[in-house]
Amino acid sequence: MIRAVDYGQRQHQGYQAGRELPAASRDLWAGAFAARAPVARPLTCLDLGSGTGRFTPLLAEIFGGPVYGVEPFERMRAQAEAAPHADAVRYLAGRAEAIPLPDAACDLVLMFLSFHHVQDRPAAAREIRRVLRPGGRLLIRSHFSDRMPEIHWHRWFPTARAVELKMFPTLAEVTDLFGSVGLQPMALDIVRETFSDSLAESARRLRTRAISTFEHLDEAEIVEGFRRMDAEIAAGPEGPTYGDCDLLVLG
Numbered sequence: 001m002i003r004a005v006d007y008g009q010r011q012h013q014g015y016q017a018g019r020e021l022p023a024a025s026r027d028l029w030a031g032a033f034a035a036r037a038p039v040a041r042p043l044t045c046l047d048l049g050s051g052t053g054r055f056t057p058l059l060a061e062i063f064g065g066p067v068y069g070v071e072p073f074e075r076m077r078a079q080a081e082a083a084p085h086a087d088a089v090r091y092l093a094g095r096a097e098a099i100p101l102p103d104a105a106c107d108l109v110l111m112f113l114s115f116h117h118v119q120d121r122p123a124a125a126r127e128i129r130r131v132l133r134p135g136g137r138l139l140i141r142s143h144f145s146d147r148m149p150e151i152h153w154h155r156w157f158p159t160a161r162a163v164e165l166k167m168f169p170t171l172a173e174v175t176d177l178f179g180s181v182g183l184q185p186m187a188l189d190i191v192r193e194t195f196s197d198s199l200a201e202s203a204r205r206l207r208t209r210a211i212s213t214f215e216h217l218d219e220a221e222i223v224e225g226f227r228r229m230d231a232e233i234a235a236g237p238e239g240p241t242y243g244d245c246d247l248l249v250l251g
Contacts, residue, residue: 049114
């Protein structure tokens with residue numbers, strides 16, 4: 001594990017623009033979540049590490065019940081609260097190691113690219129198990145260091161892959177951790193997502209530095225990486241960027 005990123009310093013500034021969720025991605029993930037959720041409706045959901053609320057309102061739309069977005073960084077949470085959302089959505093200060101909800105409060109917990117930021121993972125596993133009802137599900141969208149995919153933008157920033165191999169745990173580390181509190185792996189889905197329609201769109205998002213990996217790169221490497229990226233885009237032709245995403249289901 002590498003040092004924690006403070007989203008209250010710089011990351012919150014470009015996060016919404018850099019990690020915006022296109023309609024096609026919303027539909028893709030809505031289907032992926034619904035396929036692995038408990039069948040009953042409505043469901044009470046927890047978006048753990050909800051950030052600026054990319055998925056929190058979507059969970060309310062899909063599952064119909066109250067949804068809690070728990071986020072430790074005030075500046076991220078403030079953006080979520082300012083965005084349009086249903087009355088069923090409520091944002092709370094908290095973290096995975098200390099979830100501000102009662103026992104057995106949730107049917108579904110989603111951690112979308114947030115688990116690797118958790119510092120005390122055993123404590124988080126106990127808390128997630130505590131707030132899940134019997135028959136509930138935990139969905140973890142993450143990379144795993146032993147299953148790290150080829151990511152298109154890594155070619156411009158040579159040390160990015162090495163950083164992320166340290167950042168993300170292995171699949172076995174995650175399943176063993178949650179197995180210790182009684183949550184067993186039920187599925188590992190591979191979801192192919194189109195991240196952008198062109199390299200130029202991808203570049204626009206990358207320039208926001210809304211991916212926390214940039215916090216661990218040398219500034220000179222970042223400047224040179226964007227230069228190489230621009231040169232490749234100018235040379236053309238462009239195409240969409242996409243990748244295979246792991247969705248781990250535990251229950």
